[in-house]
Amino acid sequence: MNRQQYLAGMSVLVLALLVIGSLLVAAWPAGEPTNIGLNELGLGTFELYGVTFLIVGLVMFTSMLGGVFLAKEEDDE
Secondary structure, X not given: OOHHHHHHHHHHXXXXXXXXXXXXXXXXXXXXXXXXXXXXXXXXXXXXXXXXXXXXXXXXXXHHHXXXXXXXOOOXX
């Protein structure tokens, strides 16, 4: 095992411990379950976070185009 693999493994282990530790320590409040319809859920989501959904969609689309561009093979003709 070379040094790069050792450092990568240690980094993954530290990150996993941090994620698991933060999940175990966090206080997860228990709320009352509510019965709302899909219409109210959709309206509430897109009225409050509509711009955020658009921005995330643009970022995902741009990253998809970047992945296609990077994966495209070039012809040497």
